Amino acid sequence: MQLTLLTFDQFVAGMVAQAQASSTAALNFEEGSVLLALFQAQAAQMCWLQWQNVQNLANQRLSTCTGTDCDTFGADFGFARLGATYATGNVTFSRLVTTQQALVPVGTLVKTGDGTQGFTVTLDAGNASYLADGTGLTQGWYVIAAGASSVTVPVVAVNGGTAGNVLAGTITLISAGIPYVDSVTNGAAFSNGVNAESDAAFKARFALFLPGLARGTATAVESAVASVAADLTYNVVEAVNASDATQPGNFVVAVDDGSGATPSATLALVTAAVNAVRPIGSTFNVLAASDVAATVSMTITCPTAAQKTAAIPLVQSAVAAFIEALPVGVPFPYSRIAALAYGASSAITDVTSITLNGGTADIGGGVFQVVRLATCTVS
Numbered sequence: 001m002q003l004t005l006l007t008f009d010q011f012v013a014g015m016v017a018q019a020q021a022s023s024t025a026a027l028n029f030e031e032g033s034v035l036l037a038l039f040q041a042q043a044a045q046m047c048w049l050q051w052q053n054v055q056n057l058a059n060q061r062l063s064t065c066t067g068t069d070c071d072t073f074g075a076d077f078g079f080a081r082l083g084a085t086y087a088t089g090n091v092t093f094s095r096l097v098t099t100q101q102a103l104v105p106v107g108t109l110v111k112t113g114d115g116t117q118g119f120t121v122t123l124d125a126g127n128a129s130y131l132a133d134g135t136g137l138t139q140g141w142y143v144i145a146a147g148a149s150s151v152t153v154p155v156v157a158v159n160g161g162t163a164g165n166v167l168a169g170t171i172t173l174i175s176a177g178i179p180y181v182d183s184v185t186n187g188a189a190f191s192n193g194v195n196a197e198s199d200a201a202f203k204a205r206f207a208l209f210l211p212g213l214a215r216g217t218a219t220a221v222e223s224a225v226a227s228v229a230a231d232l233t234y235n236v237v238e239a240v241n242a243s244d245a246t247q248p249g250n251f252v253v254a255v256d257d258g259s260g261a262t263p264s265a266t267l268a269l270v271t272a273a274v275n276a277v278r279p280i281g282s283t284f285n286v287l288a289a290s291d292v293a294a295t296v297s298m299t300i301t302c303p304t305a306a307q308k309t310a311a312i313p314l315v316q317s318a319v320a321a322f323i324e325a326l327p328v329g330v331p332f333p334y335s336r337i338a339a340l341a342y343g344a345s346s347a348i349t350d351v352t353s354i355t356l357n358g359g360t361a362d363i364g365g366g367v368f369q370v371v372r373l374a375t376c377t378v379s
Helices: 008-021 034-059 068-075 199-214 218-226 264-275 305-324 336-344
Strands: 088-094 102-105 109-112 118-121 141-144 150-157 171-174 183-185 233-240 246-256 283-288 290-301 350-356 369-378
Touching: 008 034, 068 199, 088 118, 141 150, 199 218, 218 233, 218 246, 218 264, 246 264, 246 369, 264 283, 290 305, 290 336, 305 336, 305 369, 336 350
Parallel strands: 246 283, 290 369
Antiparallel strands: 088 150, 088 183, 102 141, 109 118, 109 171, 118 150, 171 183, 233 246, 290 350
8 A cells, every 4th residue: 555645844734724724814824933833843743653653564564674673573483584604714824934843723813914804713623634632621723743834724704794705815814823833824715604684585585484384395395495594505306316316205405505515414404494394205305415616717808907907806706706606406607707707897808718617618507516616717
């Protein structure tokens, strides 16, 4: 329904017209008159009451809610906003002199060169360089053995969301000195940080959630998977098994969290969510999507060397953003590379020598595959 709303001046004009029509004598509505002041005060109150009514009407429907009002609306149905995820990746600690053993403590804080984004070294017991603390007082260390010049360790962003998605080579500061360690850097860009769910995404997922409550359909399964975490992409394939062979009554959910290796804990959460909505009598498999590494290379031409230097990181970011947004089961087309490059900077006049994994064919596209960027070389 279209609401009929009045402005402050319209309220005042309406009261003036009604008062004059009800009076047999001319009334004084000159600026500064008592009667006009009374009407203006009343109009201000009416504007405030009108605004309150509009807010109440907006908050009664999810489609017109914003911010925390969306959260409270969803809470009535046990439906919550997905929080931000924290970017993860690897950094390499290096040194010039290798005569002594060096220990990089789990929990070490490193930062980008401008100091705005921090990353904490995390524990990975499967890392060959990890050394546990037998006392249990710390989480242990990563060892750079005597004679070795570096060690590569996992880190997680201090701040959630896309703020932690940094370009390769931008993590260069160690917050506190580590004996016999000189520098740190990230060899690859971080791209799996995701902001908290937006209002638009929240509403779109809610539209899947409600139908899924009543029916064990593909929509119900997709809603269950989407509700596990904001950084998941997925593909639900019916009537096949985990080997992609025909199996009536079974379906497969392939998921990817953007980390390059979706952890078993995430797969367990997805399994539990799907099991809660699957149709009776059906079976299913949940598996981590198989990563197809994309190695992109190209040469760009710009009018000046300075423009080319500025355009290179823009092209790399555009390619990375596009590939990281590809869902499970969707291929990366070779022909898209040139378009991404031209769209990244208006200074680019030509894009040549384009290769994708050394060739010119599309990659990925298998129902359980997801394309993720390995390197993007722009010269």
